[in-house]
Structure formats: structure tokens, C-alpha cells
Amino acid sequence: MGTGIYNNLYDVVIAGGGVSGAVAGIAAARNKANTLVIEQSGYLGGTLTSCGVGPMMTFHAGEKQVIKGIMEEIVEQMMLRGYCPGHIKDTTQYINYLTPFHSEGLKVVLDDMLKEAGCEVLFHTFIGDVKTEDETIVALTVCNKDGLHDIKGKVFVDATGDGDVATFAGAHMTKGRESDGAMQPMTMNMKYCNVDADELRKHIEEKKEEFPRMIKNIDLMYQTERLSFAGFTKEFKEARDLGELDIQREEVLCFETNTPGEFIVNTTRIIGHDGTDAVSLSLAEQVGRKQCEQLDKFLRKRIPGFHNAALEFTGPSIGVRGSRQLKGNYTLTARDVMDRKEFETVIAHSAYPIDIHNPKGEGTESSFVSTPGTYYSIPYEVLVTDKIKNLLVTGRCVSATFEAQAAIRTTPTAGALGHASGIAAALASKADDNTNRVNVKELQKELMKQGAYLDL
Ligand SMILES: Cc1cc2nc3c(=O)[nH]c(=O)nc-3n(C[C@H](O)[C@H](O)[C@H](O)COP(=O)(O)OP(=O)(O)OC[C@H]3O[C@@H](n4cnc5c(N)ncnc54)[C@H](O)[C@@H]3O)c2cc1C
Numbered sequence: 001m002g003t004g005i006y007n008n009l010y011d012v013v014i015a016g017g018g019v020s021g022a023v024a025g026i027a028a029a030r031n032k033a034n035t036l037v038i039e040q041s042g043y044l045g046g047t048l049t050s051c052g053v054g055p056m057m058t059f060h061a062g063e064k065q066v067i068k069g070i071m072e073e074i075v076e077q078m079m080l081r082g083y084c085p086g087h088i089k090d091t092t093q094y095i096n097y098l099t100p101f102h103s104e105g106l107k108v109v110l111d112d113m114l115k116e117a118g119c120e121v122l123f124h125t126f127i128g129d130v131k132t133e134d135e136t137i138v139a140l141t142v143c144n145k146d147g148l149h150d151i152k153g154k155v156f157v158d159a160t161g162d163g164d165v166a167t168f169a170g171a172h173m174t175k176g177r178e179s180d181g182a183m184q185p186m187t188m189n190m191k192y193c194n195v196d197a198d199e200l201r202k203h204i205e206e207k208k209e210e211f212p213r214m215i216k217n218i219d220l221m222y223q224t225e226r227l228s229f230a231g232f233t234k235e236f237k238e239a240r241d242l243g244e245l246d247i248q249r250e251e252v253l254c255f256e257t258n259t260p261g262e263f264i265v266n267t268t269r270i271i272g273h274d275g276t277d278a279v280s281l282s283l284a285e286q287v288g289r290k291q292c293e294q295l296d297k298f299l300r301k302r303i304p305g306f307h308n309a310a311l312e313f314t315g316p317s318i319g320v321r322g323s324r325q326l327k328g329n330y331t332l333t334a335r336d337v338m339d340r341k342e343f344e345t346v347i348a349h350s351a352y353p354i355d356i357h358n359p360k361g362e363g364t365e366s367s368f369v370s371t372p373g374t375y376y377s378i379p380y381e382v383l384v385t386d387k388i389k390n391l392l393v394t395g396r397c398v399s400a401t402f403e404a405q406a407a408i409r410t411t412p413t414a415g416a417l418g419h420a421s422g423i424a425a426a427l428a429s430k431a432d433d434n435t436n437r438v439n440v441k442e443l444q445k446e447l448m449k450q451g452a453y454l455d456l
Helices: 003-007 019-030 069-080 103-117 164-168 197-206 233-241 278-302 334-338 402-408 411-430 440-449
Strands: 009-015 035-038 120-122 126-133 136-144 147-158 173-175 190-193 228-231 252-256 263-265 310-314 324-326 346-350 354-357 364-367 376-379 391-393
Touching: 003 147, 009 019, 009 411, 019 035, 019 069, 019 103, 019 147, 019 411, 035 147, 035 411, 069 103, 069 411, 126 164, 147 164, 147 411, 164 324, 164 391, 190 278, 197 228, 233 278, 278 310, 334 354, 334 376, 334 402, 346 411, 346 440, 354 402, 391 411, 402 411, 411 440
Parallel strands: 009 035, 009 147, 035 120, 147 391
Antiparallel strands: 126 136, 136 147, 173 324, 190 263, 190 310, 228 252, 252 263, 346 376, 354 364
């Protein structure tokens, strides 16, 4: 069965089938490149399907939608099939719009879209090394049920989130905060069904002064199809003081999914672990699960609406917010984000704020773009390095400082970067395979032809 894959010379090989890699796969295949996506799990979607992450935040800058293209097609497909209510108001009022979805629905929608585009997928396959010649990647060494094999390609896209391929190829990488190397904490998300959202709404309205994030427009809870909430700081502190919770966080953060009464709980905080160190990652999974066990008792005992709720699952895998970043031909900075620096080579926009979960303990620090409703730009050069000729890096591990990465790491932006990477990879594979020499004007034209939004 596998021999075709191992004998092929692909135009484009994409490492990782998270949101960025999956979108890159669709884009490259639609642009007539013979494309393969390699994914360690048995499904696509990355953190959105393997870490219980959601909702997608955010496609919008105020009322304006600034992320479209293939990411919007995915949302439309999910809406058509009843897996997503579309872009709806964020009742926590952290951002303006968010996009809940059904993670099982996302898996099949992505399967269908990649298949329709003509993109091959190899699941249950881990990339453990690369072969390079003359600053060029010639193959990825993978391990799966067939054993160890090389997969050959002309152009490679690293969508592993951790920059595995770029690292194995010898690209210059950074890791963590510039001052001390500390990384954002990990979180093991939990998913509950049978939560009584009406009881929660009633409680939040009655005690609105205890929900400072939501008090500005408490009625939004009744005008929006799904409930998100942040709060219960008093209850959280009490439980911590009593030793019931050993979590260095101060509030409960929850998002209702596409399924009414199903909530994602994003509240654990696993500090001081490294997503690129196998031992540290393994320990983080165990610490995360222990925190989930404590939280499960806490939620069902102390939080209205959760008394009859059932924990569907944790993770399944722990969520890693940040690890390695490419040191690319340009490094996006917090100043670029905050000052909304314009780039001639823009390939995506985003309005998600700089959102840093404290690497050392409690607190989450947010910096919003200076004028509400505005957005920032991301240039092509964050995807490439002149040290490796035929590589693109996409998703959360592109070239960005610790702070800038905390803004561009969320899924709509990762997907928008994937769209650009996929087209760029296809363009490079039709020219001289050199991703540093992609004609960015042509890439921008093609992105806009495919429905992406660019301010040009
Ligand atoms: C706890 C948590 C909560 C978050 N909450 C939100 C939220 O509410 N909304 C939002 O929009 N964003 C959220 N984010 C951010 C967002 O989920 C990620 O930053 C984003 O999904 C990154 O997408 P990606 O495609 O770059 O990487 P990933 O989604 O991590 O995908 C990488 C893929 O590559 C595969 N892979 C990795 N290494 C290898 C290898 N060596 N071989 C084979 N396959 C490999 C992985 O299995 C995975 O499928 C959250 C993140 C975390 C951790």
C-alpha cells in the first residue's frame, strides 16, 4: 500500500495536519501541486481536534472580517452541515466575534476538502528527521506502521507547530521569551456535556458585579446563540485556599461549542514545561490530568449549571501555546502588531490581541491593537529563511518574537498563514523550488483570487 508514497517525488510535502497544515494542503493541491500532508494523529485539525481547543478566535477586527479565503470556506462548510453556528458575538467581550464548531464535524469537513482538492494524506506517521543536501531538504524521515521511510519532495512546509522540520534541517530557531527563555504555560482543556447554560446565564446576571469582563453588556448573553464566560474568581480562590485546586490561575474560562450545553473548559495551567522535550511533555500530560481531576470536582460542586454535567474528555492531548519559532528572513514584533505596521509583502491580517498567559504563575496579559476595530499585517518573510532553500514554516511557529507570537498564534490566523504557505509552496515547486524567490505579488494575487482578504 505505502510503496507509492515512498517512491514518489512530491511537489509539496506538508509536515503536520493542524489547521495551518490542512489549509496549506488544500491550497497547494488546488494550485496544481502534487501534495502530501503527513500527520501523527489519525485526523486533521491539530489542536482544534486533538486538544479540545475552541472556539476559533477571531476572523474579525470589530465588525470587519479580515480573515477569509479557505478558512472561511471551512466555516461555511461546517455551517452547511450543521457543525457551526457561524461567527457570533463573544459574550465574554474579550473580542468581538468568535466561531464555535463541532470538532468531529471539523474532522470530516477537512477530510472532504483535502480529498476534493486532490491532496493526499498520510496519518499515524511521525516525522523524526530530515535529509538535506546543499541547504535543501530532500526528504523527511518518517516512522509509522510500515517502519522507517523517507518521503521525498521538492518543497516542504513545516506546519508542526513546534518547527520540527525546520529544526531538524538546521534552521536557526528561537524558543520562549527573549529575556529568560520561559514559554507560555500549557493547558489541558476539558469538554463537558449537559451543562445548564440557562442556569449559568441567570447566575451571571444576578451576580454581574462578580463578572467584570461581562458586565459592560450583560444582555449579550441572551442575544447570542452560544455562551462564553470568564469569572468565578471568588469560588476559584476559595477552592485554592482550601487546597482543593492546585492551579496557578484565577478564574474559570469556558466556551459553549456548536452543541448547546457542551462547554470547553480552558482553565488548567501547567507551568515550566517544554513541548519540544519528550520527557517534559510527558510529565505535563500527567500534571494536566491531575489538574483536570481537581477541576472536575470543583466545577460540579461549586459552579452553577455544572451539577449534572458530565466530563466527556480531557485533551485528548495537552495544548502547547508556544515553543520553537523560526528565525526567518523577517521577525514580526509586538511593535509591528501594536503600530499596525504595513508590509508590501503582506500575506495575512489579524486582529487577535497579544494574549500572554503568564509563564511563571497567575495572570493573563492582553494588549489590544491601539484603535479598536483595526488590525495588523503579517509579511511573507516570516515564513522563510535564506538558510534553507526549499522550506516554508507556517502556523504558530513562524518567525515572531515571544509577544508577537502571542497574537498570531490563534487558529484563524494560523489558517490564513497556511493558505499563503500552500500557494507559495505550489508556486515555488513550479519555478526553481526556492521559497526565498517566490514572486510575492503573484502570491498575493492568487490569495485574493481565492477569496483571502488583503489590504492592497
Ligand atoms: C490550551 C490552548 C487553548 C487555545 N485556545 C484557542 C482558542 O480558543 N481559539 C483559537 O483560535 N486558538 C486557540 N489556541 C491557539 C491555537 O489552538 C494554536 O495556536 C493553533 O491551532 C496552531 O495551529 P497550527 O496548525 O500551527 O498547529 P497545531 O494545531 O499544533 O498543528 C500541528 C500539527 O502537526 C502535527 N505534528 C506535530 N509534530 C509532528 C511530527 N513531528 N510529525 C507528524 N506530525 C506532527 C500535530 O499532530 C498537529 O496536528 C489555543 C491553544 C492552546 C494550546
